[in-house]
Amino acid sequence: MLNEQTRTSELKRLRDQHVPRGVSNSHPIFLVRGEGARLWDVDGNEYIDFVGGIGVLNVGHNHPRVVQAIKAQLEQLTHACFQVGMYEPYVRLAERLNGIMPGQGPHKTIFFTTGAEATENAVKIARAATNRPAIVAFRNSFHGRTLMGMSLTGKASPYKQNFGPFAPEIYHAPFPYEYRDWSVERALDGLHDLFAMQVSPERVAAVIIEPVLGEGGFVPAPPDFLHELRRITEQHGILFIADEIQSGFGRTGRMYAIEHSGITPDMVTFAKSVAGGVPLSGVTGHAEIMDAPAPGGLGGTFAGNPLACAAGLAVFEIFDEENLLQRGQELAQGLLTAFQGFQKQYPQIGDVRGIGPMIGLEFVKDPATKEPAPEVVNQIIEQARQEGLLLLKAGLYNNVIRVLVPLVATPRDLEEALSALEKSLAAVLH
């Protein structure tokens, strides 16, 4: 059970008075410290963090190497703006990102600050490179909260609300989602229909797809689908953008989730875990495509800030030295075994799915009807917090619990977290 929430209540009043409700809070807590997979709040409560600031802390909270790298950079140069004067961490980090891009180079990387900016700029680059206007995104996707990000996103509530009109020339094709009867075949039929009825493929600059849906409920795109999509895009000269903002940086046991399929995208967008908690995003792609926009067309005042690039370089060192991909795979084993056990016990867990440690549990009222059970998910998340475990939901119907635990979680973290989840499931589902 948690401590009394005195400081929390005080700050909550301040929050309600001064901050709009549009930015909602999954957990009514105020955090003061993080380390590894643990967080502490203002009232001294300790939590195991299965959220990682929405997939940002794959190397864990305040990793000493990240902290050290930021401190060292801070004492030298905090900001310069790459468009004004260059600095080494930017080009060194670009070199590292080019090194992990699937497929034959040469590759180039440009940095931004947020994920939404990365997807925006991938679209700009694709249009510049192809001289075509249209973009095909997928239903149930999430690509950000800016005008282009919202327009690309395939979930209306709460992201789109009455924030339109949206950017033109964006089309949505169905995402293959086996559990909800969207087979690979059916999803591909949908894409062909789109090309026949709404936009001819010769007008399409790019498709943008999350190899594993993030906000959409941790649904992996089957390799068959990705291969066929790659074939179709090549056939029509359409660029293939993999949005790896949530699925990248070891979340699925590889640096990029698209690697599991073996296909080569033309561009990858990354953000979140790339810089261990500091805002940084970017786009990597084939040099020829990346060089399409003329000088001055891309950039941003804070884009690729020196502190963020220094942190990004530390993240790469951590992956190498701490064998994080391997650790993520081991973590995945433990999680999957436990979750499949829970599924046997509770028929309301309709589906357990994912790749590596990017795992989601989809809750339904009845496994026969598959009617989504968002209330149950809310109750489990509430209960788990009482037990000291922070969880986050996802999914078109808000009925999925997703796991974004830092890959540095220790066996003890895992054991305690699973025990908290087990108790919460028992309390809510009986």
Ligand code: PMP
């Ligand atoms: N794309 C994907 C796949 C994401 O998961 C997110 C963030 N959840 C974004 C884009 C947008 O990133 P940001 O919130 O940093 O703008």
